[in-house]
Amino acid sequence: xTETQRSGGIEVEGLVREFKNGPRAxxxxxxxVGQGEIYGFLGPNGAGKSTTVLMLTTLLPPTAGSARxxxxxxxxxxxxxxxxIGAALQEAALDPLxxxxxxxxxxxxxxxxxxxxxxxxxxxxxERVGLAHAADRKVGGYxxxxxxxxxxxxxxxxxxxxxxxDEPTTGLDxxxxxxLWEEVSRLAAEDGVTVFLxxxxxxxxxxxxxxVGIIDHGHLVAEGTPAELxxxxxxxxxxxxxxxxxxxxxxAAVLERFGERAGSSPRGVAVRLDGGESQLAEVVRALxxxxxxxxxxxxxxxxxxxxxxxxxxxxxxxxxxxxxxxxETAAPA
Amino acid sequence: xxxxxxxxxxxxxxxxxxxxRQPAQIVPAIVFPLFLLAVNSGGLKDATNLPGFPTxxxxxxxxxxPFIQGALFSVMNSGTDLARDIETGFLNRLALTPxxxxxxxxxxxxxxxxxxxxxxxxxxSVGLIAGAELAAGAGGALVLIVLSVTITVAFGTIGLxxxxxxxxxxxxxxxxxxxxxFLFLSAMALPLDLLTTDWxxxxxxxxxxxxxxxxxxxxxxxxxxLDDLALGFGIxxxxxxxxxxxxxxxxxxxxxxT
Numbered sequence: 112x113t114e115t116q117r118s119g120g121i122e123v124e125g126l127v128r129e130f131k132n133g134p135r136a137x138x139x140x141x142x143x144v145g146q147g148e149i150y151g152f153l154g155p156n157g158a159g160k161s162t163t164v165l166m167l168t169t170l171l172p173p174t175a176g177s178a179r180x181x182x183x184x185x186x187x188x189x190x191x192x193x194x195x196i197g198a199a200l201q202e203a204a205l206d207p208l209x210x211x212x213x214x215x216x217x218x219x220x221x222x223x224x225x226x227x228x229x230x231x232x233x234x235x236x237x238e239r240v241g242l243a244h245a246a247d248r249k250v251g252g253y254x255x256x257x258x259x260x261x262x263x264x265x266x267x268x269x270x271x272x273x274x275x276x277d278e279p280t281t282g283l284d285x286x287x288x289x290x291l292w293e294e295v296s297r298l299a300a301e302d303g304v305t306v307f308l309x310x311x312x313x314x315x316x317x318x319x320x321x322x323v324g325i326i327d328h329g330h331l332v333a334e335g336t337p338a339e340l341x342x343x344x345x346x347x348x349x350x351x352x353x354x355x356x357x358x359x360x361x362x363a364a365v366l367e368r369f370g371e372r373a374g375s376s377p378r379g380v381a382v383r384l385d386g387g388e389s390q391l392a393e394v395v396r397a398l399x400x401x402x403x404x405x406x407x408x409x410x411x412x413x414x415x416x417x418x419x420x421x422x423x424x425x426x427x428x429x430x431x432x433x434x435x436x437x438x439e440t441a442a443p444a
Numbered sequence: 445x446x447x448x449x450x451x452x453x454x455x456x457x458x459x460x461x462x463x464x465r466q467p468a469q470i471v472p473a474i475v476f477p478l479f480l481l482a483v484n485s486g487g488l489k490d491a492t493n494l495p496g497f498p499t500x501x502x503x504x505x506x507x508x509x510p511f512i513q514g515a516l517f518s519v520m521n522s523g524t525d526l527a528r529d530i531e532t533g534f535l536n537r538l539a540l541t542p543x544x545x546x547x548x549x550x551x552x553x554x555x556x557x558x559x560x561x562x563x564x565x566x567x568x569s570v571g572l573i574a575g576a577e578l579a580a581g582a583g584g585a586l587v588l589i590v591l592s593v594t595i596t597v598a599f600g601t602i603g604l605x606x607x608x609x610x611x612x613x614x615x616x617x618x619x620x621x622x623x624x625x626f627l628f629l630s631a632m633a634l635p636l637d638l639l640t641t642d643w644x645x646x647x648x649x650x651x652x653x654x655x656x657x658x659x660x661x662x663x664x665x666x667x668x669x670l671d672d673l674a675l676g677f678g679i680x681x682x683x684x685x686x687x688x689x690x691x692x693x694x695x696x697x698x699x700x701x702t
Contacts, residue, residue: 205534
């Protein structure tokens with residue numbers, strides 16, 4: 112048993128999930144998450160994020176490969192895995208007819224907490240996620256952010272060592288999103304909870320995750336800290352749009368003197384600057400010397416989207432595919 | 445064992461709360477059968493003139509029907525509640541706890557149980573106030589309520605099975621008219637002996653709903669007919685057992701957790 116396994120982390124080797132008459136939703140993923148780490152699993156819709164979470168939370172058997180969560184095998188030791196983890200899956204699965212406090216009572220009881228501890232734990236968690244004032248209101252009247260916070264509280268009911276959050280902030284306003292980020296950061300930093308977080312928001316992965324895995328078409332295409340991944344791309348990108356479309360090719364020829372092309376837009380040209388951002392002035396002078404009028408010029412510091420672009424040839428922001436919803440795909444036939 | 449008791453208790457508590465907080469589940473399940481009772485008892489009362497009709501009060505005869513109609517509502521209510529849990533992911537939330545399948549199914553039937561008690565008391569009270577007879581007396585009223593609740597819970601297991609098998613509330617609701625056909629193809633409006641059309645008599649005589657109706661009627665019209673009661677309870681238990689086994693098997697397929 113490795114240190115990761117003993118200490119309440121996650122270890123995945125060659126994990127595969129194939130669906131009937133469908134592509135491999137997850138195609139041989141290897142990853143390792145240490146205790147207390149926040150691991151951001153980043154990718155567009157349909158990339159395989161939720162399918163991976165379903166397998167790691169024992170709700171979907173893998174087709175091949177192995178995974179140990181908290182030291183337990185997800186296939187042969189499902190009950191032990193479930194007692195170790197908490198999960199808030201893609202949709203906040205709540206009963207609109209029950210109150211927040213009733214949800215907590217049910218969840219704590221199902222996890223086997225004693226009668227007195229149930230009430231105390233429920234109140235403590237509702238307080239922690241800022242729902243004490245709404246504890247006795249039916250969940251049907253909660254806002255999206257409140258539902259997500261209750262979902263998080265429910266996932267924490269039995270003090271799990273590992274927490275799975277599947278797109279926890281999708282659809283939330285920035286205020287609710289920030290509040291959730293703060294709570295997740297606190298859980299990892301103060302309570303040592305390992306967090307496996309899927310997201311399609313670059314800023315979420317950047318702000319929260321100690322390490323990020325980028326998944327595309329079921330493959331893990333990059334992994335590292337946000338800083339490492341950006342450093343791998345290394346250089347900033349300059350994007351320029353000529354005032355007249357006829358100048359686009361001439362502009363591309365000039366810019367390519369300063370570095371390799373980094374994707375393109377219908378009207379503009381982007382290159383990764385070999386000499387870094389100090390070359391920006393030279394770029395402007397060169398375009399001026401060629402008498403190419405510039406409509407727009409922008410310097411981009413490397414971002415996780417650049418990493419995604421470099422690894423997949425596509426921008427994450429536009430990579431959502433019209434694929435079947437993963438949760439539907441994951442339902443048994 | 446105490447863990448199982450706690451789980452059943454909590455899920456039953458939730459199921460009862462859900463039922464009580466959805467007037468749209470309770471009101472039609474009580475009002476619709478009473479409406480049909482009023483229509484049938486008024487419109488078909490001359491049937492008592494047929495030779496061999498077991499009572500001179502058609503209201504007493506037809507009073508058995510609301511108990512079965514009410515039980516059919518429990519198929520829809522218990523099934524759609526569970527289907528909603530599947531559709532919203534609530535079942536997955538429960539699956540991540542040390543949930544036992546038996547606890548889930550038993551707990552979910554608690555709502556059907558409560559609704560069954562309310563329905564039975566209301567139907568019987570309204571029937572007696574309207575002039576129906578209860579030959580078996582006060583003890584018979586109690587047995588009638590127990591039988592009615594047993595039938596309601598038994599039918600509820602079919603709703604659970606349908607929800608787990610199809611995973612959709614619409615599919616469960618689609619069963620409702622099918623079950624009503626079973627009711628209409630039984631000895632609902634006339635005693636089995638007086639159904640003279642051959643094909644109808646044949647179908648009604650193999651339709652278990654006929655014997656559930658006869659068990660209830662035996663208490664209302666005859667008093668204590670232990671054979672009819674045993675058959676009625678036996679069929680209700682058989683439906684409940686088959687429904688529970690089918691629901692348990694479907695739950696295993698639905699809950700694919702390792």
